[in-house]
Amino acid sequence: MAERADLIVVGAGPGGSAAAYYAARAGLSVLLLDRQEFPRDKPCGDGLMPHAAEEISLMGLGDWLDEPRHGKFSGFSIYTQTAYLRQKVPPTLHGPHGYVAARQETDARLLGRAQEASADFRSGVRATRLLRSPAGNVIGVEAASNGENLLYEAPLVVAADGVGGFAGEGMKAHQNSVARRQYFRNVSGPNREDLHVFITKDMNEHGAGYGWVFYFGDGRANVGAGVSTKTLARTGRNLKDFFDRFLEEPEMAGWLEGAEPEGPAKSWSLKMGMWGAKRSTQGLMTVGDAASMIHPISGEGVGYAIESGRLAASFAHEARARNDYSASLLKGYATQLRRQRAREHLSGYALTNLVPNLRMMEPFFKACEKDPEARRTLVEGFTGDAPVYSLLKHPKTLGKAIATAARSR
């Protein structure tokens, strides 16, 4: 016999656990399904921008974030081909710190909070399709576990299945980036209170990408690199090749001289920028990566996954209270999410598509070295706290950069 709930959430990453947590706290019976056993690893940079840390704190994990094994960063060191930009985290609404916490632990903690709020979690259960009534309304999910076919019934489903896309129906947009990371011990770079970001020639000659070193508090570091799928297509190279060459960059090679890798490098794909995905329809909402909520410039998605999960839960609550699971009610979720995030996401997405390679930005990076205000805005564009067109507020620096670019043509 099928099990019933008010809400089924597919996927127990940050987006799904947040949706399950907030919906269960609002009094809904929630079934949370994940195809994997937890704790599970998720390839990630493990960086939590201030707004993401705030979302995690709102879920009752602020003290956990402050535990010393996690990294706590207060600034950025950005290395480009011609410039070195060091900037404190802009003291926006969300505070002057971010964190670096391993996803294996973060996701298990968030899931724990959903369970404490009484969401019913089933691991090893892979959702295979949405179930519909003869009239076409969502009535639940079909799933598979250990070769067994399972049915779960609910009038509302939240798809939080990351790049999975189980819900089909044209909800998902295609991936447009790939990234790879590896853990190391004893990385010997400077300024452990910064996130280190490398905009290298290799990754930006024919597209866009960056490498990173994010330090934990326990002496380990997350080292990674990500490039757009366009970059792969234009160069005919694969992600592993970009990652390996990043580790060989002179600066990185020096930092890694005495370092020991901890486990293999792991890759995953991303859909960066809110463009192209459909986030709601009758009986269904998508959150996190399933809803294309990854920031188009930084590639960060944990905070947006939690934020969208929180918002989806409030619409789940509203839908149950009115017994209305129509597309028109749930559209409010997609509209509100767009209102909150579209400025930063769509302008960043436009920039990454308009600028054929980030090398074109070098004169601007160089000019930012001497203009702290422009540098701060640049970093706010990266942390998701400002749309990239805020750079227009710095006409002098922009003008200087354009003049330099024109001279070097």
Ligand SMILES: Cc1cc2nc3c(=O)[nH]c(=O)nc-3n(C[C@H](O)[C@H](O)[C@H](O)COP(=O)(O)OP(=O)(O)OC[C@H]3O[C@@H](n4cnc5c(N)ncnc54)[C@H](O)[C@@H]3O)c2cc1C
């Ligand atoms: C290399 C790399 C580095 C990154 N660095 C950062 C960073 O530093 N900071 C940051 O904020 N973001 C980063 N991101 C992005 C971030 O990892 C994602 O945005 C984040 O994981 C999104 O969370 P989510 O809950 O939407 O999906 P996920 O975390 O992917 O969770 C989806 C869950 O759904 C489950 N699932 C999938 N299909 C099914 C199914 N059919 N049935 C049941 N369960 C299913 C999966 O097992 C998984 O547990 C990075 C991404 C990559 C690839």
